[in-house]
Amino acid sequence: MEKAVEIPIDLAQKCVKCGLCKSVCPTYSVNQEEGSFARGRLALAQMVIEGEIPLTGEVAKQWDECAMCRRCEWICPNDVHYKEILVYARHMQKEELGAGMVKSAGLKSLELMQTKVGRKLVKLAGRIMSLLPTNEIKTPFPTGAVKFMPKPTSKAFGLRGKVFKAEKEKxxxxxxTGCMIDAFYGKTGENVVKLLNRAGYTVVVPEDIRCCGAPHYYSGNTETFERLKDHNLKEMQKYDYDAIVVACPTCGGALQEDYGINKKVYDFAELLQDKRLRFVGKGESITFHVPCHSYSAMKVKDEVFYSVMNSVENAQLKKAQKDKSCCGFAGLFSITNPKMSDQIQKEKIEDLASTGANIVLSTCPGCVLNLKDGTIKHKTAQEVMHLADYLAERLVDEV
Incomplete structure (x- = not known):
């Protein structure tokens, strides 16, 4: 039986209705309704589970409007397991009401992309789209969402099945790697390997890992998550390694929390606090967006990222006032809830722009996508980069 279906009701009953989650919920700031933050959504889940109210489309709508950033867990004084409860609620929703065409198609595309045929098609699309003059393509969705999406890379899945040895391996x-680095941000993956090699780590990239399954799990599609997890665990068991590293905190959170792995899972930035690495900037000013799942799922302290950025010579770090607020992406959330996502994105872009920084950095490919989309729409002229790309470009010979 799937993990989500086994959640006992006492997890929801741990909520003492203090309302502290309201202060950090990105969707409450838009709707300002009781059902628009964790306390209200938990109450609805509890009432449905206990049979007090039926599971209707209106109830499901409140659950669908959650970005699953899990900032409510981060601030909760009573350790309420919000993710597990909402996954269970969404699983019930899927079973009784269906998942919806757009969500189903989006989740299915993540599966198909990682098949042999899917990988070939992504590479082909990358070669064709490389002829286009822009890096981002304005893409409309049937929900009314319009996003500037990155082009697939012609070198998609190019790291797969390779071992990158460090000179002095420690x-x-x-x-x-994760789906977005595999399909869209291949250069980011290469830069992660470059940085880790220089820091003394040999890097192994499995041949046939699939999507981590986090989008499916968060959507209540626990059957598909279990299938993807089982496949990935079998593939990972083929290799000898000391720990796991990610450049996507959503993947990292799934591996750390839901895979039952006894190996440590690191964000790549955690491994770069090494005096042997020297970074020299170009006189630019930088600011940082802390991905929600970095601290809510992976439990990485944001001081890790700031420590690495502060080590860059000839660059000025300007911390944003709301550096840990949600960017509004949350995967399919930004497609299925475009108006709400756009408002959250707008607030984030305004905060980042107020720093006056030239470059916006983050460690999540999804956040990079959404922040680029936001800077284009709001014309802030800020460059958006994954932290791995920024650091790799400024890496110099050892001290």
């Missing part, structure tokens, strides 16, 4: 890492 550990061997399995790099779980």
């Amino acid at each position: 550990a061997k890492l399995l790099f779980f």
Whole structure:
């Protein structure tokens, strides 16, 4: 039986209705309704589970409007397991009301992309789209969402099945690349390997890992998550490694929390606090967006990222006032809830722009996508980069 279906009701009853989650919920700031933050959504889940109210489309709508950033867990004084409860609620929703065409298609595309045929098609699309003059393509969706999406890379899945040896190896890492790096941000993956090699880590990239399954799990599609997890665990067991490294905190959170792995899962930035690495900037000013799942799922302290950025010579770090607020992406959330996502994105872009920084950095490919989309729409002229790309461009010879 799937993990989500086994959640006892006492997890929801741990909520003492203090309302502290209201202060950090990105969707409450838009709707300002009781059902628009964790306390209200938990109450609805509890009433449905206990049979007090029926599961209707209106109830499901409140659950669908959650970005699953899990900032409510981060601030909760009573350790309420919000993710597990809402996954269970969404599983019930899927079973009784269906998942919806757009969500189903989006989740299915993540599966198909990682098949042999899917990988070939992504590479082909990348070669064709490389002829286009822009890096981002304005893409409309049937929900009314319009996003500037990155082009697939012609080198998609190019790291798969390779071992990148460090000169003076101090550990061997399995790099779980993730769908977005595989398909869209291949250069980011290469830069993660470059940085880790220089820091003394040999990097192993499995041949046939699939989507981590986090989008499916968060959507209540626990059957597909279990299938993807089982496949990935079998594939990862083929390799010898000391720890796992990611450059996507959503993947990292799934591996750390839901895979039952006894190996440590690192965000790549955690492994770069090494005096042997020297970074020299170009006189630019930088600011940082802390991905929600970095601290809510992976439990990485944001001081890790700031420590690495502060080590860059000839660059000025300007911390945003709301550096840990949600960017509004949350995967399919930004497609199925475009108006709400756009408002959250707008607030984030305004905060980042107020720093006056030239470059916006983050460690989540999804956040990079959404922040680029936001800077284009709001014309802030800020460059958006994954932290790995920024650091790799400024890496110089050892001290």
